[in-house]
Amino acid sequence: MHQVDLDFLLSLNHTIAAHPHLLKLVRFLGDDPLPRGMPVFATLTYLWFSSSTVETRGRILTGFLATSVAIAFSLLCQHVLAVHLRPIFDPSVGVTNFLRWGMEGFHKRHYSFPSDTTVLYFGLATTVFVINRAAGIANYVWCFLAVGLCRVALGVHYPSDIIAGMALGAAAVLLADRLDFVRRSIVAATKAFDRGHLVENTAFVLFMLEAYSLFPGVQAIFSNVMQLVI
16 A cells, blocks of 8 residues: 555656646645635635525534644644655655755654645535535545645655545544534524624634644644643
8 A cells, every 4th residue: 555655656746847837836736825725715705704694604613623623633643643754854755855845944743644734625625515515526626636636746745644634624524514512502602692793703714814824823832832841
């Protein structure tokens, strides 16, 4: 299985190395958060502000909560399991490091299974899917290309990292959406304490701002807390 994983990674990496224009496109989509995230975040923003029902917004917030928990779990797995280094950090793999990433100063996130970026994007795409299936499928396709294939081609992840991230992000949101007590609790809290929609709109905007760059504020807080503890 590892050989299949490695062969697919090297095939994509070597293909874009041989085609400069394709490399530019892959870097544009896979490494720049703006084009990578625009379709997903734009869809969620439209669904949020075009909806007048508390139930729909409650489902979106439930998806955000489930996605956040799944990301935390993926980061824990990277730290505890340490399945494999990112391909671009492992000289034995032989990928071309187009992004010029180095292990120093990389926030100690040297391991890549499962991909937290993939968990985020497929969690958000699944949040769209449970509300609007057509838009959700379109988001799935986009995430598979921009977050999946492009980041594998750049050597950031193995295919197995992407597959695990897809499964984790989607499963977390689908499970949370089916847990009526979770969704109903969020909806009930919204109805009881947020009649002007200030709190829920603030929560939505803050989550989107943090998620855009993979939660830099949360990561900074976590790093500071860990330094104090250790």
